[in-house]
Amino acid sequence: MGLLSLGAILEGPSKEKLMAILSTAIETIMGLYTDDSRKVRETVAWFFSKVAQNHPEMIGNETVFPVLYNLI
Amino acid sequence: MTLGYICEEIDGEVLGIENTNLVISALLESLEANTENTTLMQITMEAVYHSIGFAENIFKEGNGGVIIERIIKHGIHSDTDVRIKTMMCIAEIVRCYYINLDSYMNDITTLTFKIIKEDEEEVATLGIEVWCSLCEEEINLNKMKSEERCKNYIQSAREPLLELVLFCINGSELDEDDESDSWNRSTASGCCLSLMAFILKDDIIEPVTNFAGK
Numbered sequence: 001m002g003l004l005s006l007g008a009i010l011e012g013p014s015k016e017k018l019m020a021i022l023s024t025a026i027e028t029i030m031g032l033y034t035d036d037s038r039k040v041r042e043t044v045a046w047f048f049s050k051v052a053q054n055h056p057e058m059i060g061n062e063t064v065f066p067v068l069y070n071l072i
Numbered sequence: 073m074t075l076g077y078i079c080e081e082i083d084g085e086v087l088g089i090e091n092t093n094l095v096i097s098a099l100l101e102s103l104e105a106n107t108e109n110t111t112l113m114q115i116t117m118e119a120v121y122h123s124i125g126f127a128e129n130i131f132k133e134g135n136g137g138v139i140i141e142r143i144i145k146h147g148i149h150s151d152t153d154v155r156i157k158t159m160m161c162i163a164e165i166v167r168c169y170y171i172n173l174d175s176y177m178n179d180i181t182t183l184t185f186k187i188i189k190e191d192e193e194e195v196a197t198l199g200i201e202v203w204c205s206l207c208e209e210e211i212n213l214n215k216m217k218s219e220e221r222c223k224n225y226i227q228s229a230r231e232p233l234l235e236l237v238l239f240c241i242n243g244s245e246l247d248e249d250d251e252s253d254s255w256n257r258s259t260a261s262g263c264c265l266s267l268m269a270f271i272l273k274d275d276i277i278e279p280v281t282n283f284a285g286k
Contacts, residue, residue, distance in 0.1 A: 002284025005241050008262045009276050012269030017277050025281075 003029065003040075007047040010054045022051070022058055030064070033071050092126045099123055100142045110151045117146065117157035124164045131169045140165060140176045147183040152192055159187065159198035163205045170209040170223075177225055188236060193256055200240070200260040203233065207267035214271075226271045234268070234276070237261040238283045 006025070010018065032044045048068060052059050059065060087095065099120050106112040120143060130136055143165070147158045162180060166173065173180070180202070187199040206225055213222040226233065240261035269276050 002238070002242070002280065004258075004262055005238055005265055005280050006284045008241075008265040009269035009280055011266065012272070013274045013277050017274045021277060021281055025284075 003032070003043050003047050007043075007050045010050050015055065018055065019058070022055070026058070026064060030067050087126070089129050093130065096120075096123050096127055096130065096139070100139065103142055103146065107146075107149070110154065113146070113149065113151065113154045114157065117143075117154055117161065121157055121161045121164060124161060124168055128168075131172045134172075136165075136169055136172050137175060140173075140179075144176070144179055144183055147187060152195060155187070155191065155195045156198060159184075159195055159202065163198065163202045166202055166205040166209065170206070170213075171221060173225075174223065177223075181229060185232070185236060188240065188257070196240075196257045197255060197260045200237070200257065200264050203237075204260070204264045204267055207264065207271060211267065211270050226268060230268070230272055230275070231279075234265075234279050237264050237268070238280070241265065 006021075029044060029047060032040055035041055035044070048059065059068065099116055102116045103113070103120065106116065124139075127136065127139055130139065140162075143158060143161045146154055147162075149155055149158065162184070166180075184199040184202050188196045190196075191199065203226075210222050210224070210226055213219065238261075240257045243258055265276075265280075
């Protein structure tokens with residue numbers, strides 16, 4: 001999976017372009033939080049920490065925040 | 073060995089230009105003469121690594137090429153430790169003499185790509201570090217508004233480089249038992265990719281999402 005690579009490029013490109021990509025991918029990525037593999041779940045958590053660092057508004061919105069909150 | 077300690081411990085100004093040049097040529101000659109003697113090669117390459125910072129005048133006068141040539145050919149030495157130190161030397165040269173690399177970028181690219189793809193973990197990781205250093209230099213030049221001094225090596229190499237780092241990031245991910253957060257080919261590639269994002273900006277998104285979507 002390329003989540004590591006996507007997480008690595010969250011700083012650098014323009015917000016608009018990243019938002020366009022993230023908004024389509026974020027649901028799929030949240031789905032991976034319940035993956036059987038611990039490594040995958042770890043990567044998802046790491047990915048959201050990167051999103052929170054660079055694009056906090058993405059995490060704070062109405063669709064993403066409740067899901068993340070429930071997962072903790 | 074003495075020369076190695078000299079280079080490691082002292083300030084370049086103490087030696088003076090003439091002596092510095094003598095030390096460096098002695099080291100380079102030792103590299104030539106002792107290729108077969110592994111122990112001596114390891115020690116010499118380490119000394120070369122410490123001497124690179126002092127070679128400023130040699131590079132300024134346009135003679136840095138000799139140093140690069142003599143070092144780079146040991147990137148295929150049979151001993152792992154010699155190859156490790158060769159990679160450390162190249163990364164150091166990139167950091168110290170970025171603007172003098174022009175004629176050697178092709179050789180550096182060919183060697184580091186081969187090492188990143190085929191060599192042992194530690195050597196390959198250092199090979200990626202060479203590219204991280206290149207990224208850092210270009211990011212700094214852009215920050216300092218000295219774009220004219222930036223040679224855009226990352227931009228020129230972006231397709232094969234992206235392919236390589238994306239391949240390496242994927243490499244060790246499948247190892248479910250690996251609990252360590254150690255510095256390896258995969259983590260170094262992740263770091264390199266993050267640095268590339270600062271340089272390539274929006275252009276990096278498409279190749280990465282194409283890769284991530286697979």
